[in-house]
Each structure stands twice: as structure tokens, then as C-alpha cells.
Amino acid sequence: MTQTDIGARGDSGPETARLVASRVLDVPDFPKPGVVFKDLMPLFADGAVFREVVDGIIAHHGRESFDTVVGIEARGFVIAAAIAYATGVGVVPVRKAGKLPRAAYSASYALEYGEATLEVHQDAFTAGHRVLVVDDVLATGGTAEATMDLVERAGGTVSGFTVLMELGFLGGRERLAPRPVHALLTV
Numbered sequence: 001m002t003q004t005d006i007g008a009r010g011d012s013g014p015e016t017a018r019l020v021a022s023r024v025l026d027v028p029d030f031p032k033p034g035v036v037f038k039d040l041m042p043l044f045a046d047g048a049v050f051r052e053v054v055d056g057i058i059a060h061h062g063r064e065s066f067d068t069v070v071g072i073e074a075r076g077f078v079i080a081a082a083i084a085y086a087t088g089v090g091v092v093p094v095r096k097a098g099k100l101p102r103a104a105y106s107a108s109y110a111l112e113y114g115e116a117t118l119e120v121h122q123d124a125f126t127a128g129h130r131v132l133v134v135d136d137v138l139a140t141g142g143t144a145e146a147t148m149d150l151v152e153r154a155g156g157t158v159s160g161f162t163v164l165m166e167l168g169f170l171g172g173r174e175r176l177a178p179r180p181v182h183a184l185l186t187v
């Protein structure tokens, strides 16, 4: 394992980018050969840094700009719950297939490493609810695209999208355009 280069940039400025970079570990060949897994557990485990990162996400969007936060399973749940608690809004999990107990919408997509299906409860949002979507890593953008599609099918409006880290060379930001992407660290 090696630490991610601390010279990286991000949409909340170089200081935040450096902070995130200082708490990411590169894990080569996980979960399969050729993939460098970006492990953000050290960031979650550092209370002061995690709080600063969460506060930075809220400051970027503005605490009045969203009614609900969506976290993408599983690491997105950690970020979404913290934002929801800090701002007093609710949190909606977007889950992997087969985990939700009631009627759900499904969206399938290709991952950097494999295929996946995500689901959200059909009654998760009140019509027109403004939804902030969060996840740990943006790679090819398939996960985020499927999630935003699910939010809209369930009646929500995506008001923002934040990831702690973006793998710029995989083109996720371009795939999601014209939706704005807020990445604290871009490599």
C-alpha cells in the first residue's frame, strides 16, 4: 500500500484536496488485478478530518440547498449519514440489489470492476425533493449515473453530487455532464 500523491487538486481547493489525499491509501490489485483500490477508511477513522470534510461538503452546497441526502452503498452511507445529521435532513440509502424490503426501482450498470444493480424504495422521496447524492469514489460514473436515474424515477430532483475522490482519467465527470460534479480530490 502507498499513500496517494499529496500534490493533487480538487473542487474545494488545494488544502481540502491535500487533506483528503493524506487519508487515502492506494491498494494495488484489489478487488482484482490491475485495479488500484482507493481506500478511504483512514479518512473515516480520523474524527477531526472526517468532520472537516463533511463540513466542507455542506459548505460547498449550502445547508439550505437540499432536503434529503442519498448515500450509495456502502461507503456512501457513512458520508450521507454525517451530512444528514449535521444539517437535520433525512438520509436515503441507495442499495445493492435484493437488500430493500419493499417495492423498489432498479438500475443496472457496468463498474470499473464488474457489473452491478442498485435499488431505491419507490416511496423514498416526496415529489420535487431536492436530493444531494454522495459517494466515496467516482470512477467511470456508472454508479452515480444509475443512482441519479433512480432518484429521478422515484420523484426526487438531484440538487448536487459530491465524491471525496475522483479518478479523473476514467471520465466519470464527462459521462455525468451536464450534471455538476463536486470532487474534493481529483487524481
Ligand code: AMP
Pocket: 035, 036, 037, 038, 039, 072, 073, 075, 110, 111, 112, 113, 135, 136, 137, 138, 139, 140, 141, 142, 143, 144, 172
Ligand atoms: P464507477 O461506477 O465506475 O464510477 O465506480 C464507483 C463506485 O465503485 C463507487 O461506489 C466506489 O466506491 C467504487 N469504486 C470504483 N472504483 C474504485 C476504486 N478504484 N477504488 C475504490 N472504490 C472504487
